[in-house]
Amino acid sequence: MFGRIGRAAVLRPWLTIAAWIVAAVALAALAPQLKSTGDQADFLPSHYESVQAAEVQERAFPQHEQPAAIAVFQRSDGGRLTAADKADVAQVSSRLQALGIDHVKRVETNEQAVSPNGRIALASVVSTVEDPYDPDLMDAVEELRAEARPLLKDTELKLGVTGQAASALDSQEASGDTDAMIMSATLVLIVVLLLIIFRSPLIAVLPVLIIGLAFMVATGLIATAAELGGLKADSSITAILIVVLFGVGTDYILFLLFRHREQLRSGQAPKQAMITAVTLVGETIASAAGAVIVAFMALLLSTMGMLRTMGPSLAISVAVALLAGLTLVPAVFSLLGTKAYWPSKSWRAEPKHALADRVGSLASRRPGAVAAVTGGVLAVLSVGVLGFRAEFDMNSSLPQNLESVRAMKDMERGFSAGQADPTTVYLEKDGGPALTASELKAFGAELGKVEGVDTVSPAVPGQDGRVAQYSVVLEHNPSGQKAIELVAGPLRDTAHGASPEGSEALVGGTTAVLADIENAVSHDYKVVFPVAGAAIMLILGLVLRSVVAPLYLMVSVALGFGATLGATVWLFQNSQGKDGLLFTLPVIVYLFVVAIGTDYNILMVARLREEIEQGRSPREAAARAVARCVPTIGAASVILAGTFGVLMLAENSMLQQMGFAVAFGILLTAFVMAMLLVPALTTLLGRRAWWPGHKIGPGPETAPVRVRDDDRTPV
Missing domain, CATH: 1.20.1640.10 (Multidrug efflux transporter AcrB transmembrane domain)
Structure with missing residues (x-):
């Protein structure tokens, strides 16, 4: 064919x-253009509690407004705010609102927005759009920051803007034009390396x-x-x-x-x-x-x-x-x-490929030693996986000098970390009479008893009195692991257990979404990886017409996956003291190291089989196959690894983790697994590697085609 x-x-x-x-x-x-979207309605299935809570909010509290950003005021000398400072906060907030910045509905503050220690004052920036990642809203935050600077000249105040929209803006600017960077690096690498090779x-x-x-x-x-x-x-x-x-x-x-x-x-x-x-x-x-x-x-x-x-x-x-x-x-x-x-x-x-010949000779002459050493190295690196911790706080990867990061730290000098993004709890009566004031008060009191909860707002009843909303401020960073564990465990357990008879409690908000994402990711690891592995092994079995070869190939792939993730854990999480690594990192490694990196294993094993079909012994086949494939695999893997490696130049630590993991994993797959481990194992197994195809037939037909004389080039 x-x-x-x-x-x-x-x-x-x-x-x-x-x-x-x-x-x-x-x-x-x-063809229609691919559209940008920030709609996360389908991010999680509807059976997750955070999604159900969002549906209740849209139905019962359609006018509910969550600040898209927060303006954090403090004195330039770091002291307590005076009465004049508080008046300046109110005036600056009022003048910012009067500017009529697009997509900014209100900039509001009040006396309760001053911290208990008197050092920090807040102003909520309420937008006309719900999606904090809306490009127009991020532009509005940038304009608001610029307009605020001249308003502070005659005051003793300094201002920083944080919150979801501000963090999204800073993240975008810190990352730079990632698409252009990747495209440019890829083109340069391909052109330069191909020029060197050919x-x-x-x-x-x-x-x-x-x-x-x-x-x-x-x-x-x-x-x-x-x-x-x-x-x-x-x-x-x-x-x-x-x-x-x-x-x-x-x-x-x-x-x-x-x-x-x-x-x-x-x-x-x-x-x-x-x-x-x-x-x-x-x-x-x-x-x-x-x-x-x-x-x-x-x-x-x-x-x-x-x-x-x-x-x-x-x-x-x-x-x-x-x-x-x-x-x-x-x-x-x-x-x-x-x-x-x-x-x-x-x-x-x-x-003369001296290096390639030596690699082929090593894999064929000492297959036992090569398999033991390479397998041992992969196994040792894989130990690092045991310490993997998922990090869901995307803002933790941002450079610490960004305004949203600094403003968040300033806010935490006077308020709980959860003030920027409270968790919302909804209490809904299934039927019968409306929720009573005593029931609402008692339920809120129970939420307030949960360790790690800072404050619980009074209940806000819906129009029909059957639904009530509570705003719960946590003591922890809303995107941090402590907050996620608090919401997924004690807070939800208390809310479900304390709900009055005939009612249901749902916990929503950013932290609840992250808790559900953590469960979803855990589910996906258990389902997607095994199914994909089985399918890849089936394809390998069909192309190699063997049962044995796909088994040890998948074992080597699993070792490569573990070694890649383990090395990343040791470098970024342990050595650099990170709380955790990007929660999607295992999936990224799976996509680019396991899936794409399998190309090199398939190329090597297919060439091994081809050499066997031509009547060579397993050792001769290994030496020749490796020598022939090393230049191809080496060039291809360096190009692909270099493309991802450029991400390590970014200031965002999440991009650095991704760049290192994929680049290291690709090189590991190519230079350790495909060039050494797989040929060594195939040599050790000999013709048993191709069982049940004991009688290996001739290779694919390569019958010549008639060509014109001017197509022929003398050699």
């Missing part, structure tokens, strides 16, 4: 290229153009699926699509070009060499892509809307990369022939 695909692309190159260009232009012109300007540039065309097709298909097929996707996935497409796309191009150059060196004509290359590595590329697609589609089993959205979109992008690798790449390079490698002459003769 892959021979026919390669033959069609090589013999009809202009038709193939034209089809891709037409598809890209048509999708760019006709010493050809055409090969350095063409993959970028080819993948760019594939990117247009992929984003168009995703947007069309989102519009017509009910697929939920938004523009926030663009950055990850860039990495996936350029990462796996470059992998597949390198797999093909290295094999094409190998066939040229054996004396085949350029067109025939490309057809043979597609025939030999087409199944490998398709299997690698299939494993990645299955892994991404397994995210549909997630309970979190964010991951369910990501899975199909990434699967589409990988499928497009696969199609481009099997059709567009052969078509383009068949037109160029050996001119693609100009001015290098390396395609004419096999160079």
Whole structure:
């Protein structure tokens, strides 16, 4: 099948290229645009308590207003606020409101907004939009900050703005243009490394153009699926699509070009060499892509809307990369022939790969020692996973000099940490008479007894008296682990147990959402990972026609996952004293290290099997396969790892964690697992690795195709 695909692309190159260009232009012109959204309604399923609480709030308290930001006032000398200072706070707040800043409904303060120690005063910034991540609201916060500075000149006050919208603004500015940074770094890495490897300007540039065309097709298909097929996707996935497409796309191009150059060196004509290359590595590329697609589609089993959205979109992008690798790449390079490698002459003769040969010799001559050492290193690194703690406070990763971070610390000098984002508790009567004043008072008193709760506001009854709302200020950071544990345990237990007969209590708000996300993530780890692992193992079994090889491959993949996450825990959590690591980090490692990194294992094992099929002994097959695959795997992994490694330049520690974990994991998968551990294990097992395929048949058919004399290049 892959021979026919390669033959069609090589013999009809202009038709193939034209089809891709037409598809890209048509999708760019006709497909809807991916839209940015901050709607988190589908972030969690409806059975979670925080979602049910939000539904009660929308139904019973549609006018409920939560400050989008908080202005924190204090004296420049840090002393107690005087009567004149308090008057200035009120005046500045009033003048800010009078400015009529778009999306700012009110800027209000009162006497109760002064801290008990008299050092801090607050003003609530109430917006006209509910989503604190709304771009227009973030612009409004930026304008409010700028307008406040001249108003403070004749006072003894200084002001900082914090809260959700302010933190979102600072986070966006601190991260910078991540999409542009990733794209620029990716392009530079691809061009520079391909130039070094092939010493050809055409090969350095063409993959970028080819993948760019594939990117247009992929984003168009995703947007069309989102519009017509009910697929939920938004523009926030663009950055990850860039990495996936350029990462796996470059992998597949390198797999093909290295094999094409190998066939040229054996004396085949350029067109025939490309057809043979597609025939030999087409199944490998398709299997690698299939494993990645299955892994991404397994995210549909997630309970979190964010991951369910990501899975199909990434699967589409990988499928497009696969199609481009099997059709567009052969078509383009068949037109160029050996001119693609100009001015290098390396395609004419096999160079001496001294390092690759030594690695292959090591893996084949001492497989037991290599397997023991590499497996031991992975196992030791995996121990770090036992200390992994999830961090849900995204603001903790921001640089400490940002205004929202400094203002939050200033506010905590006078108020509880939970003042910025109180937890809301709703008490609803199922039927019968309305809630009585005594019931409301008693319920609020019970909430106030919970250790870790600072204050509980008086009940705010709904219009029909059957629903009441309480604002609960916690002593802890609303996004911190202590607050999450408090809400998930004692506060919810007390609220449920203290609700009057015939009523139901629901705990909502940011902290409650995070508590439910923690449960959802735990569920996803138990469901998504095993299903994806089983599916990948099935694909490996089919492509290798073996039961044994997929088993030890998946064991090595699990070790690689554990080693990657464990090393990240030791570096960031233990060495740097972090409270925890990004809660989505295990999923990120799964997506980019396990799923995409499996490409290198598949390439290596497929080449091992090919060498065995040609009659070589297991040791000879290992030495030759490793020597042949080391340049390909090394180049592909360095490009992909470098793309993520650039994230370590960001000031945001969450991005640093992500960049290190994926870059380290990819390099670990390539240089330790694919080049050493897997060949060593395969050598140790010998022909038993291919059981039940004891009688390994001939390799795929590579029958020559008729080519014109001018297509032939003498060797």
